[in-house]
Amino acid sequence: MRTRRSNVIAALLALALTAARGAEVEMDIEPRVLRLGESAICRIVIKDAANAPQPRLPPLQGFEVSAAGTEQNIQIVNGRQSLFTAYRFQLTPIAAGDFKIGPFRYDLGDRVADIPAVEVRVLPMQGNGGESVQSMNELLFATLTSSRPKVYVQEVFDITLNVYAQPGLNLDRNISLLNFDTTGLALSGFEELASGREAIDGRVYDVRRFRARATALTSGAFTLNPRLRVNIIVPRSRGNRDPFFGDSFFDSFSLFGRVETRAHTLEARPLSLRVHDLPAEGRPSNFSGAVGRFSFDLSASPLQLRVGEPITMRYRIQGRGNIDTVRAPELALPDGFRAFEAQLVEQNAQSGLKVFEQVIIPRSATIKELPPVAFSWFDPEAERYETMVRGPYPLELAAGNAGPILQGVEAQPALERGPLGADLVYLKPAPRRLRAAAPASDIPPALHGLPALALLIAAVYARHRERLLRDPARAARLRAPRGAREGLARARALAHNVPEAAGALADALARFFGPLLGLPPGRVDAESVCSRLQQSGLDTTRIRELRSLFDFCERMRYAGPAAPATEEDRTALARHLERAPDLLRACKRAVR
């Protein structure tokens, strides 16, 4: 019998293992039996389908579904590697009963997997009065209330958010608003009031209250329907943990692993508001938009002063309402006053206080009093306009003396002033210097060509100089006639001393023929010069004459100064000096 039972169990296990090996997508829900206020985790495990799309659970009757994370594990068995991907969803029951979750068809991309249905039982919660609670709405709900049933534009009122939870349901302190549409209202931040307990329909609830200050901006009908996110604290279920897809390691540290929080979205019961325009009937002319209940006080000082001295008006406005937008009352001053802009000097939003100061200056000694000042507001509770008037205040003004800021009207009558406009610029003064006609062209037009001519000459000269610098031989040739002229002039000056004159003459010949023929100074002699000039085509008469000149110079130089010069030598010197310039010019022409 025992053997038979063992065989059956083994066969069932093998069948189960085979089935498990064949299944690629599995869904499991834990726990499958739970109470209202608790939640279950639905896990969809996909094997070896890394690229499969993320599964989505459709809306389930009786549950709120929210994603709770994804996990992946790799398993290696006998060298075979398998990838498991688990998608977790949190199922929060909103009503008691038996529910069937599934079956589903899951499209993996290349194939479609069938996920069988799972049955879940939700048990009612035991109420604090011993009764059973069948729905989540009986367990947890929120309401929104307004402090004013009828609201006017610019009225400031309170909006209170109440969160009701039965004592058996544990909520943590964090409550957040989701997508709260406040069109038509200006809403301050919510502040938490003292919590308490309330009995509704025989049930006891813990109530948390949050209040915000709202200001109606425009008229119209508005519906406030906020959604809240609350966290429900539930005991952690530890049974039947999958070694791979159970709660993560770190989850076991929250609240020492005994409890955990489940987020729950709660829709508050809507609040309908109708905002009314301020009535036009009975609206005072000085009404500037104050809505609420206010008190107004005014002090003015000094009241005994001179014309032109300042009076400080101090307006004190306090009360409940749109104090932030309340402005200083407008003064209706008669002629004779000058008023400056009112300045806000004190403000306290908590106590609803605003203090303004305004400086006015009486400019006439005929002024006897400060006119009354009125402040008007609309009282939304009484639904009518109210006006509070302060003053008039008697003034004692000393006339005549100029004040420190402004001159009194009587002290200095205003100048007659015409309207401002444009006009011609007045006459110009006579010039000191006048010319009957335009200054004649001081330089004849033709002379304006002179700079161009000068530039041309300068350019030519610069070019010539440049060429000489590049060609020293040519420069020396050009300088040769001047050297010859200097030598001849010296020779003429020494004509009384024939040997010295002959030396100067020889020097002139060397200075002339050296550069002209490109001869070094020591090579300027009759032979060299005459042969070169003969080649250049100088006629023989000139050649002979030149040779004679060289010979004369040579003879006289080597005779020395001690040798007496004869009359014949003097005659020869004179003849050579006379004919030398012409002879040298001929030589130069021949070389050119």
Place this chain on the structure above:
Amino acid sequence: MSARLLIPALLLIIACAAFGAPDPRFDAARASYDEGRFADALALYDELTKDYPHSPEAHFNRGNALARLGRAGEAIAAFQRVLMIAPRDADARANLTFLRDAAGLPKPQPSLRDVTFGALSAREWKAIALAAWWLGAAALAASLLMPRLPNIVRRAGVALLLAALVAGAGWGHWRLRQRHPLAVVIAPGVQARFAPLADATPHFDAPEGLTLRVLEQSGAWLRVQEDRREGWIPREGVAILELES
């Protein structure tokens, strides 16, 4: 006369010429103007502008007298003349604007070239061009003849010659513009016609004070251009603004 006496005498003559007493007719005209006798003032300013055609003051004051007499067209022409002599005269520009605004005349839209070269008068451009030409040529010639001079002399010479070129362009602009001079309508009810005939079809109205450009002269008629429109108007209806000689 020795040189010792000649030099102070010359200096005295120059000083008198430079700082001499103003023409007394200016004061007389001003007195007439101040007393509201604008016709008398205008007569004196007419004389002054004939005697001193290059005096912007005389033209300016004449323009004021004309404006006070209600002759807006002639006044505008007078202020335009001032601006031709002294282009940077803010008073003349202000009076011109005032009169144009008062008459509801369109504001002229000068070209970029007019704005650029109109900053100086023709005489100023000419003076700058000639001075820069002489000085630049002298500096450049000196640097060529004397290579030992600092290089800055050569550079200054080149810069001055370039300045002479620009100023010459300014001068040339004025001269070219004078080929088609400006004219101001000085008579009321003038119409530009399609042909230089008294019975030709009117093309556009030329209100008093309107500034036109003269394109051609044919007998007693002028072919004028205004805002891309061309027409013929009688010569006696406009004052042509000739460039100072």
